[in-house]
Amino acid sequence: MTLPRALTIAGSDSGGGAGIQADLKTFQELGAFGMSALTAVTAQNTQGVSGIYEMTAEAVARQMDAVLEDIGVDALKTGMIANVEIMETIAEKIRQHGVGPLVVDPVMVAKSGHSLLEKDARKALTQTLLPLALLVTPNLPEAEILVNQQLDTEAKRKDGARRILDMGASAVVIKGGHLEGETASDLFYDGESFLTFSAPRIHTRHTHGTGCTFSAAVTAELAKGRNLADAVYTAKKFITRAIARPLELGKGHGPTNHWAYNRDRDPEGVITRTLST
Ligand SMILES: Nc1ncnc2c1ncn2[C@@H]1O[C@H](COP(=O)(O)OP(=O)(O)O)[C@@H](O)[C@H]1O
Numbered sequence: 001m002t003l004p005r006a007l008t009i010a011g012s013d014s015g016g017g018a019g020i021q022a023d024l025k026t027f028q029e030l031g032a033f034g035m036s037a038l039t040a041v042t043a044q045n046t047q048g049v050s051g052i053y054e055m056t057a058e059a060v061a062r063q064m065d066a067v068l069e070d071i072g073v074d075a076l077k078t079g080m081i082a083n084v085e086i087m088e089t090i091a092e093k094i095r096q097h098g099v100g101p102l103v104v105d106p107v108m109v110a111k112s113g114h115s116l117l118e119k120d121a122r123k124a125l126t127q128t129l130l131p132l133a134l135l136v137t138p139n140l141p142e143a144e145i146l147v148n149q150q151l152d153t154e155a156k157r158k159d160g161a162r163r164i165l166d167m168g169a170s171a172v173v174i175k176g177g178h179l180e181g182e183t184a185s186d187l188f189y190d191g192e193s194f195l196t197f198s199a200p201r202i203h204t205r206h207t208h209g210t211g212c213t214f215s216a217a218v219t220a221e222l223a224k225g226r227n228l229a230d231a232v233y234t235a236k237k238f239i240t241r242a243i244a245r246p247l248e249l250g251k252g253h254g255p256t257n258h259w260a261y262n263r264d265r266d267p268e269g270v271i272t273r274t275l276s277t
């Protein structure tokens with residue numbers, strides 16, 4: 001038996017809702033064999049981050065070599081990267097091993113407000129990893145930082161998406177979890193067409209790790225050989241179901257429910273995919 005192989009290069013969330021833990025749970029639920037290269041250990045729960053312990057760049061390089069020289073990957077993603085040295089090492093290893101497709105989740109700040117990427121590393125992201133990415137998945141504040149502009153209208157978000165592609169990524173999804181309104185709409189652009197993936201907004205405080213889970217789901221689907229737009233559609237279904245059935249864990253912003261996707265079917269037609277110019 002063979003399984004599609006997916007690698008996450010990201011930080012550990014001791015609370016299990018985001019980071020490596022969310023990625024591996026998502027890979028498993030979507031039928032991919034999950035592997036990891038740890039960039040940092042965080043002491044974290046539903047109430048926030050109380051400690052960050054970065055790996056050395058050497059440790060990240062050795063983990064990637066170990067996986068890529070032996071097992072190989074069908075798709076990979078990055079999440080929390082912590083600092084410029086680790087970022088440059090990851091880019092170098094991806095080029096050296098010639099692996100892809102790559103999904104870059106440009107994690108900068110946790111919802112609890114804690115910084116997960118040093119400020120000087122934000123600029124480095126556009127020069128190192130974005131040019132290697134098949135897809136980059138910023139949330140709205142991250143997209144605004146990448147293009148250094150407020151993206152408070154759809155027209156501005158489309159312009160922002162074009163500018164992110166100018167930085168070298170092949171496609172982008174600007175995620176809509178931070179938008180106001182009754183739908184959670186994610187804007188996809190691949191240089192040819194804009195697609196909006198929308199789902200009803202779920203009113204819950206348990207949205208810790210939504211971005212990690214979403215990008216991991218895209219990665220698992222790419223590992224299976226799905227095309228990019230279909231991979232994003234499945235990821236949207238996965239995250240919507242995971243948010244819709246909260247586990248009510250912890251005293252703060254609890255994790256989403258990775259278990260729900262395969263066991264708790266949403267009504268047909270909840271996710272819409274709209275083409276626009
Ligand atoms: N309350 C919500 N209801 C429905 N979907 C949501 C909600 N919050 C986030 N999402 C979806 O979860 C995914 C992750 O988005 P977002 O929360 O913006 O990312 P991040 O965790 O990186 O801030 C997107 O598909 C977004 O539309």
Ligand SMILES: Cc1ncc(COP(=O)(O)OP(=O)(O)O)c(N)n1
Pocket residue numbers: 010011012013018019020042044079080107109110111112116207208209210211212213
């Ligand atoms: C270790 C680690 N990595 C990434 C995040 C950010 O996760 P995200 O999916 O953006 O969700 P929130 O934390 O913003 O809810 C993290 N917190 N920890």
